[in-house]
Amino acid sequence: MTAVASFDVERIRADFPILHTMARGHPLVYLDSAATSQKPQVVIDALVDYYTTSNANVHRSVHYLAERATTAYEEARARVGRFVNAPSPESVVWVRGTTEAINLIATSWGRRNLSEGDTVLLTEMEHHSNLVPWQMLAKPRDHGGIGIRLDFVPVTEDGQLDMDAAREKLATGPRLFGFMAKSNVLGTENPVAELCALARANGVVTLVDGAQSVPHGTVDFQALGCDFLAFSAHKALGPMGIGALIVNPCRYPEMSPYQGGGEMIMRVKLATSTYKAPPICFEAGTPSAGDAIAFHTALDYLENLDLSAVHAHETRLTRLALDLLAEKGIKTFGPDDAALRAGIVSFDVPGVHPHDVSTLLDGRGIAVRAGHHCCQPLMRKLGVVATSRASFYLYNTEDEVRQFADGLDHVREYFKR
Numbered sequence: 395m396t397a398v399a400s401f402d403v404e405r406i407r408a409d410f411p412i413l414h415t416m417a418r419g420h421p422l423v424y425l426d427s428a429a430t431s432q433k434p435q436v437v438i439d440a441l442v443d444y445y446t447t448s449n450a451n452v453h454r455s456v457h458y459l460a461e462r463a464t465t466a467y468e469e470a471r472a473r474v475g476r477f478v479n480a481p482s483p484e485s486v487v488w489v490r491g492t493t494e495a496i497n498l499i500a501t502s503w504g505r506r507n508l509s510e511g512d513t514v515l516l517t518e519m520e521h522h523s524n525l526v527p528w529q530m531l532a533k534p535r536d537h538g539g540i541g542i543r544l545d546f547v548p549v550t551e552d553g554q555l556d557m558d559a560a561r562e563k564l565a566t567g568p569r570l571f572g573f574m575a576k577s578n579v580l581g582t583e584n585p586v587a588e589l590c591a592l593a594r595a596n597g598v599v600t601l602v603d604g605a606q607s608v609p610h611g612t613v614d615f616q617a618l619g620c621d622f623l624a625f626s627a628h629k630a631l632g633p634m635g636i637g638a639l640i641v642n643p644c645r646y647p648e649m650s651p652y653q654g655g656g657e658m659i660m661r662v663k664l665a666t667s668t669y670k671a672p673p674i675c676f677e678a679g680t681p682s683a684g685d686a687i688a689f690h691t692a693l694d695y696l697e698n699l700d701l702s703a704v705h706a707h708e709t710r711l712t713r714l715a716l717d718l719l720a721e722k723g724i725k726t727f728g729p730d731d732a733a734l735r736a737g738i739v740s741f742d743v744p745g746v747h748p749h750d751v752s753t754l755l756d757g758r759g760i761a762v763r764a765g766h767h768c769c770q771p772l773m774r775k776l777g778v779v780a781t782s783r784a785s786f787y788l789y790n791t792e793d794e795v796r797q798f799a800d801g802l803d804h805v806r807e808y809f810k811r
């Protein structure tokens with residue numbers, strides 16, 4: 395692995411082979427890391443190495459390869475826990491990603507602790523993965539739900555959570571408050587510690603969607619004092635198909651396994667079973683061991699960087715993009731203060747559909763995302779059906795931000811806007 399003592403974007407780029415791709419005849423400018431990050435060579439190597447030297451089903455056999463795979467898999471669990479300062483490796487539940495983690499909470503905790511009429515508080519900026527699982531519980535019993543009520547903290551004009559409303563709503567006694575640490579559309583970094591403290595003071599269980607914040611290395615589970623934290627490896631330099639749910643151990647006794655099968659059991663009779671202790675009882679079936687192990691490598695890579703310098707770099711790129719777009723009269727969504735929103739800029743080129751923006755930029759090798767970003771309610775709040783979104787990560791450069799802004803001139807010329 396390349397040791398990077400201080401932040402040097404060109405040295406970082408050298409570690410990511412895909413960034414040297416030619417896309418549509420141009421050097422790739424990858425501005426879609428909020429959808430998924432690219433992977434450094436060490437992570438790709440870790441995956442290949444696992445299947446070359448260590449592949450075996452974990453926790454099942456005692457042979458050499460099985461022991462090797464199981465040890466690396468459990469070391470990866472501990473590594474993930476350390477990265478977000480979880481209380482112990484046992485508080486890390488492997489899942490496929492943020493979506494599965496939230497579904498696990500809704501089912502394992504929600505179905506056991508919520509009753510008809512109970513309120514789950516969410517926010518208007520949530521990703522569908524923190525809306526739909528709760529909507530399922532809000533359905534009546536004859537439609538598979540339990541009839542909970544949903545309430546929402548509004549988003550202000552400048553794309554932040556309305557903290558007065560959050561305070562008021564938390565005081566009305568919701569059972570759980572689920573919110574994203576950082577918006578994948580607005581880039582807004584929510585005051586997670588303050589929200590968790592408010593929730594705690596009102597006896598409300600907290601679920602933090604860390605999909606967009608954990609990749610930037612800024613999340614300390616114990617300092618936040620939340621109950622559940624969900625995130626995906628693929629947005630943090632790791633592979634797809636693996637992620638983690640961090641559980642405050644005081645919540646484990648309130649949860650029941652929601653999937654049954656191999657590995658999660660102690661003893662099985664024909665009609666009944668007993669289960670292993672958490673986290674294993676929440677991990678039925680063969681896990682993505684190679685992906686977990688490569689995630690370990692990704693987190694080593696991230697922590698080997700100066701993460702505060704990385705954050706400053708991402709903030710600089712964001713500021714530059716906001717300024718360049720403002721100069722061009724292109725509307726952006728979310729807070730104007732780049733320090734409150736590092737890494738993500740959603741925008742609207744007047745009179746041009748975001749998919750056309752994306753297609754024309756793609757013609758120059760520039761990858762941005764267009765669409766509702768799995769946040770349809772937020773789109774409605776913003777008064778649009780879709781936005782274009784550029785998202786920056788540690789390997790992007792100021793030059794790429796300028797190419798992106800120049801690309802928008804081309805879009806406007808093309809559409810005569």
Ligand code: PLP
Nearest residue numbers: 491492493521523578605606626
């Ligand atoms: N939450 C947020 C804020 C996201 O940005 C995403 C993915 O874009 C998710 C949840 C869902 O993550 P995954 O698809 O990895 O489960």
